[in-house]
Amino acid sequence: MSTRLLRGGVAAAAAALLALAGCGGGGGNGSGSAPAPQLNLTGEKSGKLTIVTKFADPQYAPYFVEITKAYQAANPKVTIDLQQVGDQPYKDKIRVLSAANQLPDIYFSWAGDFANKFVRAGLAADLSSVIGPDTAWGKTFAPASLKAFSDSGKYYGMPIDLDGKYLVYNKTAFAKAGIDNPPATFEDLLTDCGKLKAAGYTPIAFGNQYGWPAIHFITQLNAYDVPGDQLAKDYNPKTGAFTDQRYVTALQQFKSLADTCSNSGANGLAHEAAQANLVSGKAAMQYMESLEFKVMTVAGGAPKETADNWSFMRLPPSSSAAGDTKALTGAPDGFMVNAKSKQAALAVDFLKFFSNQENASKMVKELGWLSPVSGSVTNDNAFPQLVDTLKDMNEASQFAIWLDTVTQATVADAYLSGVEGMLSGDKTPEQVMKGVQDAAAKAKKQVG
Amino acid sequence: MTALLNRWRTLVWVAPAVALLLVFVYYPIVENVRLSFFSWNAFSPHPVFVGLDNYTTAFHDHVFWTALWNNTMYAVVSLIVQVGFALVLAAVLEEFVHQRLRGFLRTVYFIPATISITVAGILFSFLYNPQFGLVNRALSAVGLGSWSHAWLGEKSTAIWSIIAMSQWQSIGYTAVLFVVAIQRIPREFYEAVRVDGAGPVRSFFTITVPMVREMTTLLVIITVSGAFLVFNEVMVMTAGGPDNSSHVLNTLLYRSAFFADDMGYAATIATVIFVITFVVAVVQLAVTRRRRVEW
Numbered sequence: 001m002s003t004r005l006l007r008g009g010v011a012a013a014a015a016a017l018l019a020l021a022g023c024g025g026g027g028g029n030g031s032g033s034a035p036a037p038q039l040n041l042t043g044e045k046s047g048k049l050t051i052v053t054k055f056a057d058p059q060y061a062p063y064f065v066e067i068t069k070a071y072q073a074a075n076p077k078v079t080i081d082l083q084q085v086g087d088q089p090y091k092d093k094i095r096v097l098s099a100a101n102q103l104p105d106i107y108f109s110w111a112g113d114f115a116n117k118f119v120r121a122g123l124a125a126d127l128s129s130v131i132g133p134d135t136a137w138g139k140t141f142a143p144a145s146l147k148a149f150s151d152s153g154k155y156y157g158m159p160i161d162l163d164g165k166y167l168v169y170n171k172t173a174f175a176k177a178g179i180d181n182p183p184a185t186f187e188d189l190l191t192d193c194g195k196l197k198a199a200g201y202t203p204i205a206f207g208n209q210y211g212w213p214a215i216h217f218i219t220q221l222n223a224y225d226v227p228g229d230q231l232a233k234d235y236n237p238k239t240g241a242f243t244d245q246r247y248v249t250a251l252q253q254f255k256s257l258a259d260t261c262s263n264s265g266a267n268g269l270a271h272e273a274a275q276a277n278l279v280s281g282k283a284a285m286q287y288m289e290s291l292e293f294k295v296m297t298v299a300g301g302a303p304k305e306t307a308d309n310w311s312f313m314r315l316p317p318s319s320s321a322a323g324d325t326k327a328l329t330g331a332p333d334g335f336m337v338n339a340k341s342k343q344a345a346l347a348v349d350f351l352k353f354f355s356n357q358e359n360a361s362k363m364v365k366e367l368g369w370l371s372p373v374s375g376s377v378t379n380d381n382a383f384p385q386l387v388d389t390l391k392d393m394n395e396a397s398q399f400a401i402w403l404d405t406v407t408q409a410t411v412a413d414a415y416l417s418g419v420e421g422m423l424s425g426d427k428t429p430e431q432v433m434k435g436v437q438d439a440a441a442k443a444k445k446q447v448g
Numbered sequence: 449m450t451a452l453l454n455r456w457r458t459l460v461w462v463a464p465a466v467a468l469l470l471v472f473v474y475y476p477i478v479e480n481v482r483l484s485f486f487s488w489n490a491f492s493p494h495p496v497f498v499g500l501d502n503y504t505t506a507f508h509d510h511v512f513w514t515a516l517w518n519n520t521m522y523a524v525v526s527l528i529v530q531v532g533f534a535l536v537l538a539a540v541l542e543e544f545v546h547q548r549l550r551g552f553l554r555t556v557y558f559i560p561a562t563i564s565i566t567v568a569g570i571l572f573s574f575l576y577n578p579q580f581g582l583v584n585r586a587l588s589a590v591g592l593g594s595w596s597h598a599w600l601g602e603k604s605t606a607i608w609s610i611i612a613m614s615q616w617q618s619i620g621y622t623a624v625l626f627v628v629a630i631q632r633i634p635r636e637f638y639e640a641v642r643v644d645g646a647g648p649v650r651s652f653f654t655i656t657v658p659m660v661r662e663m664t665t666l667l668v669i670i671t672v673s674g675a676f677l678v679f680n681e682v683m684v685m686t687a688g689g690p691d692n693s694s695h696v697l698n699t700l701l702y703r704s705a706f707f708a709d710d711m712g713y714a715a716t717i718a719t720v721i722f723v724i725t726f727v728v729a730v731v732q733l734a735v736t737r738r739r740r741v742e743w
Contacts, residue, residue: 091706091707092706095489095490095491095705095706095709096490098490098491099490099491099711117491117709118491120491121491121492123491208601209600209601209686209689210687210689211689211690263579264578264598265578265579265597265598265601266598266601267598267600267601267602267689267690268576268577268578268597268598268599268600268601268602269577269578269579269598269601270573273577273579277579409707409708409709410708410709410710412707413703413707413708416689417689417690417691417692418691420689420690420691421603421690421691423690424601424602424603424690424691426603426691427691446487446489446709446710
């Protein structure tokens, strides 16, 4: 590069920077209030629907493809562009589509603040008139699943599945350790971990390589230890402060659980790698989503000794828990409709088709997921533990939505990294909460 | 008149390339710098102008400094291994190894460079696995079990484990480039120093090192720039954890944009990366001009 060219480049860069100083605001998505698209279909079903999901996993993708094909076969004038990407790539893709005003007609969302972001930005259609609990379609769903996608009394999403977090345990291991009944309290669990260790088992198989498995424990412990109104206040980015001492208590409990019950090196071990220890009978328990239960069956690849000898329980609360001890960590995943979609009515019609009794039962049978559609889970299409899971979910007072999706992203990030630091012995529970409090202050500033 | 016509003709021919450069290279850079002065995310209806706030935040963000430090360490280790050791390796291959074995070894060293970085990352995740990983097993087998770690799960070892993987993958590539450079050196030079009584080490420092300096400079630039652009290996192996200890600037950028929904801050980090790599490139180009080898 010649000196003259270099000078020219520097001068151009300086000029560009000076010009920038005078620049104003950029683009965006327009109004934060959701418009009211037409949701009731009139006339013939025709047109093109775009759908983006996060179910690219080869185990799940074919089911969604089949449903779209079936809808197109029933409605020949409708074409569907279905795009499925993986879990993490979906988070990137949907943000890029949102920023570019290119959201599809129907898109996937986790419950909690992830969904609320679309609501706040006016990108989620208010579906209350068609899926509210008093509507014909809404009555086909478990009410708690609809509530997970509600905000200020309005309903913005259709739940796809039901997912809860349970301690799955090997009954043989419990018997060998002399544990007759599953522990009723958190303190009992710690005691039982000692018995399991003495019997030669890793009490709880725990892999926390990407941070979220620990966060699921914290979600449940926060719900147990912190009263509901305080939780609601702190999980709302506009009012969150996280100064209640009981958040520290929850972290202390988790630390004692990790120290007493889990394998070492959890931060360097993937959840799935740890799971192999439970499936192979080397570990006695793992904290697992009901969506994963299929791995404990022969059809899911487990050996027969494991498949015939497993059950599940909730993470037991501490005897001094001050919060809701009937709450269950979990949430449905959902589909939302683009508020600016010109095909919103057709999108709703497709979602009604997706969630009809026949397709919901098919999902339970083929994917091993629980469906929020009432009556879709039966002994004919689900293994016994899955049927029992649904019964247990119905007894839960509420879903404690995943901490990393219910809170604003900055807060979630502080929790994720802070708990990793606590597990590796570099941070105390108090230091973790200090980081969360700082993040909450930043989040408050961000949402105004 | 003819000169003016020629100048216009030149401009017409150059214009498409310049237009493409402006649209796909310079405009995104300028737009990125502009966006770094705003607080915004993919969902925000109205980006808010915050001046230099994002830069101030970066200055006080310990994760940002950790990431910058990690990038710097990546560059330092890569320079030592991928330039220093690779040159020694190439010289040894050319000087001491038999012709037949030489080709085989070059292939062996080069093979890791042909493996996708994602595949290599996953492979090393298994090697570093605290329960069944080869690294801990090997240490135990030779009586060094106390050195075992959850290599990717501990703050003190995570980034170094990733850097080590990266060296394994790249040293063969740079060594082969050095082999090519060494083969271009006239053999008479080596014969002359041998007549003067110089041994292999002396001839390495007096002949090989100065004569491959153009290649050395090129590899220094590639290695340093590459160290500040590293992303895939960190994302695959730790995603910046545990406790943000293995973040590099690019993964921090990605986390800020797509996890924390803070696109303005992500644009700020991108600007910092641009400035660093721009400065490295300019210095490198200036140095190259002065170090041309002629014979």
